[in-house]
Amino acid sequence: MKKVLIPLVLFIGLVVFLAIGLKRDPREIPSPLIGKPAPHFTLFTLEPGDAKFSPIDMQGQVWMLNVWATWCVACREEHPVLVAFSEKNQVPIVGLSYKEIQPQDPAYKSPFDEKLKLARERSQVWLKRHGNPYVTSVMDLDGRVGINYGVYGVPETYVIDKAGVIRYKFVGAVTPALLAEKILPLIAELNKS
Amino acid sequence: MKRLMLNAAFAVGVALAALSTPHLALAQASDLRAGREAPLMAEDPKLEARLVDISQELRCLVCQNESLASSHAELADDLRQEVRELIRSGKSDQEIKDFLVSRYGDFVLYRPEVKPLTWVLWFGPFVLLVMAAVFLGMYLRQRRALSAPAALSDEERARAKQLLKG
Numbered sequence: 001m002k003k004v005l006i007p008l009v010l011f012i013g014l015v016v017f018l019a020i021g022l023k024r025d026p027r028e029i030p031s032p033l034i035g036k037p038a039p040h041f042t043l044f045t046l047e048p049g050d051a052k053f054s055p056i057d058m059q060g061q062v063w064m065l066n067v068w069a070t071w072c073v074a075c076r077e078e079h080p081v082l083v084a085f086s087e088k089n090q091v092p093i094v095g096l097s098y099k100e101i102q103p104q105d106p107a108y109k110s111p112f113d114e115k116l117k118l119a120r121e122r123s124q125v126w127l128k129r130h131g132n133p134y135v136t137s138v139m140d141l142d143g144r145v146g147i148n149y150g151v152y153g154v155p156e157t158y159v160i161d162k163a164g165v166i167r168y169k170f171v172g173a174v175t176p177a178l179l180a181e182k183i184l185p186l187i188a189e190l191n192k193s
Numbered sequence: 194m195k196r197l198m199l200n201a202a203f204a205v206g207v208a209l210a211a212l213s214t215p216h217l218a219l220a221q222a223s224d225l226r227a228g229r230e231a232p233l234m235a236e237d238p239k240l241e242a243r244l245v246d247i248s249q250e251l252r253c254l255v256c257q258n259e260s261l262a263s264s265h266a267e268l269a270d271d272l273r274q275e276v277r278e279l280i281r282s283g284k285s286d287q288e289i290k291d292f293l294v295s296r297y298g299d300f301v302l303y304r305p306e307v308k309p310l311t312w313v314l315w316f317g318p319f320v321l322l323v324m325a326a327v328f329l330g331m332y333l334r335q336r337r338a339l340s341a342p343a344a345l346s347d348e349e350r351a352r353a354k355q356l357l358k359g
Contacts, residue, residue, distance in 0.1 A: 026257060032298040103267060143271050150296040152254035152268055 078173035086133035095137030
């Protein structure tokens with residue numbers, strides 16, 4: 001009797017492993033940056049002119065960094081959620097406009113100043129139409145800051161604490177459920193310390 | 194005389210045209226190359242060889258079963274560019290890999306480091322193999338014991354004799 005059960009137990013074990021494997025998203029790669037200081041950068045902001053932004057500017061407050069682009073489809077889905085969230089004024093969100101001008105774009109090879117101008121224009125128009133949840137947005141034209149943050153798919157969202165340490169990273173479109181269950185409790189906790 | 198001059202002008206024209214077309218074609222070809230693909234071998238063959246060496250060991254994060262060397266994803270392009278910069282700045286292969294691991298995690302390495310976290314990955318298959326061998330040995334021994342001809346009782350022997358007689 002016992003012998004008959006052995007294959008059955010093995011089979012069930014296998015099914016459990018496969019079921020877990022099916023449920024997992026292979027695109028979800030744990031970030032090694034959690035618990036590490038947010039990589040430094042200085043980039044032009046969305047606003048015309050020479051204004052620049054650096055993570056040091058946010059020192060002393062908990063903030064979110066949201067990687068986005070006007071060409072990114074999932075960002076369109078995420079955007080209303082961020083806009084609604086920003087209206088509650090719970091945490092400043094800084095945008096990182098990631099490679100606004102894509103390689104297949106004829107303007108890709110233009111000089112930096114022209115690219116910056118074009119990227120700013122496009123982003124402004126897009127934000128005017130869809131709402132602007134960002135306190136400011138920085139222009140990562142060549143995507144190198146993105147590489148420093150381990151960006152491999154837009155949108156991505158980071159929560160950074162008062163000391164400038166990355167506490168959380170999410171790849172994909174942020175949902176109201178994620179905000180309520182994960183991000184908000186984390187921000188509340190970080191704000192306390 | 195007039196005719197000769199015309200002929201000469203024609204010849205010059207043809208020669209000019211012949212000279213200029215390959216130039217045009219070349220210009221177009223180089224434009225195309227500059228368009229999508231990063232400048233290849235031409236620039237610095239040594240650097241490119243190292244780039245290929247390093248990027249074959251790295252995983253493209255967008256199309257996860259391709260190496261960074263063979264992937265055409267845009268992020269792979271950017272990462273190759275980043276690796277090029279790092280090579281130019283004099284970083285060693287290990288430093289470059291460490292940098293990418295610090296950004297993207299062990300996942301970018303096709304050959305993850307051997308450390309407690311990756312022991313299951315590295316040694317798991319061998320442990321399973323040994324376990325399978327042990328089970329196989331046990332099973333074979335058991336089967337041999339079972340398949341040994343059982344001795345017949347006197348009664349059975351008598352019956353068998355009767356059956357054989359017909």
